[in-house]
Amino acid sequence: MLNETDQLRQQLAATTDTAKKSRLGQFFTPSPIARFMASLFRPSTETHCRLLDPGAGIGSLSLAFLERCQNGELCFDDIRVDAFEIDEVIVPHLLDSLQEAGRHTASVVRVLPTDFIRAAVDSLLGNLFTAPLPRYSHVIMNPPYRKIRNDSPHRNALRQVGIETVNLYSAFAALSLALLAPHGQLVAILPRSFCNGPYFRPFREFILARAALRRVHVFERRDRAFRNDNVLQENIILLLERGGQQNDVEISISTDDSFSDITIHTWPFADVVDLSDHQLFIHLPSAKADDIALPPSACFSLDDLDIQVSTGPVVDFRQKAYLQAMPADQSVPLLYPGHFAENSFTWPIIGFRKANAIERNSHTERWLYPTGFYTVVRRLSAKEEKRRIVASVVDPAGLQGASMIGFENHLNVFHCRKEGLPESLAYGLASYLNTTAVDTCFRRFNGHTQVNATDLRNLTYPDRETLQALGEWSMRQRDLSQEMIDAELRRRVG
């Protein structure tokens, strides 16, 4: 059944228009992921299965769950499935596939062609005019992803049941958790952004107060889970147990949805969530246990080092009138990520698709930095880049004697009180940021695809002398490979 549904999924992914997909958050789960998700449910003493699939699409997740029941891996006296789906175009497909699977597993299947948020809120509020939903023993979900506006009916409905959240996916997850029976299990595939996004703090608090985090699965490649739909978003899979006692957490990692290189490690809960941290960030290691820590001597903040990092202040579309394809009188270099390639800096670039220069005048003056050595980090890493953090150095020798520099908004700039850094420090900082140790640590704490100045402020660094020595070493090298940088950091800081 699931294999047939997979064909339908691919057909719908190719034929549904993008506007509808994004309006309904409609990205269907491929069968390998659906099966993996269903495999995470742990056998329990529960004899009555009440399964909830909110935002069920064409039913791939319920089907994967029922497949496990059919294979005898999960045993219940009776199974009832509630599948919510708001899109009337796909409801008939959902009905077909679930009814057939229901026959094979002697399950009672209900397809509810209605808004899950409204139905769940009504049920939780005990609205007398709507039939209450059962307390579910299992939830399997890949919820829609879309921001919820502060003044929207959904947001108001959610507030009535004490859920304050900013996206449909977290709303679906919070409501489903609220509908779970004690010791009920919830398996969800969710964007990783909720683990540390500041807006998701109430959501993190909501789930951590009600459930034990049992298992997390991380995909190492952010473009792999929903590749047919071109979804470039890091997704993780969670297993939560309502009201369970929080013990260690299992964290598994695979490159992609083939799960062929999966590794699993068990982590003390305190390593995953620090309950004394007001933000309640969920830290997910993205490498083996022994690879993740930064060297203990790299314990200095940027403040300690008297270095600042800022987002490049020139927002090009706001300064359109002053942009110039090539440098001319009265203009200064404008630097974009495109001016930096691995280990090299080229300016100006002939035929560059962005501007190379910006006019220096009374409007632009305040956005410019005096010429000097600066370390820059791209805010968005290119898909093919192995590391998330990609750092380079601006060498003033390549700027044709310009007195000022404009940094475009897609770069983060390390500076010393708005001026350049000593040359060796700029190179040392870039080398340090380009190490595998920093990248791994960064990924552990950060699920975004962006590297923001705040993220760079939250990292710790070696002391200034060590950074300068690392910089002097890197300036002496002709070609710098990843292995060389990693080995040099180990040699200097252990």
Ligand SMILES: C[S@@+](CC[C@H](N)C(=O)[O-])C[C@H]1O[C@@H](n2cnc3c(N)ncnc32)[C@H](O)[C@@H]1O
């Ligand atoms: C990300 S898709 C996942 C579908 C399915 N769970 C799967 O894994 O393939 C989310 C689904 O939720 C549906 N949906 C969106 N908003 C909804 C709502 N308010 N109530 C019920 N379903 C909704 C969409 O139409 C879409 O089919």
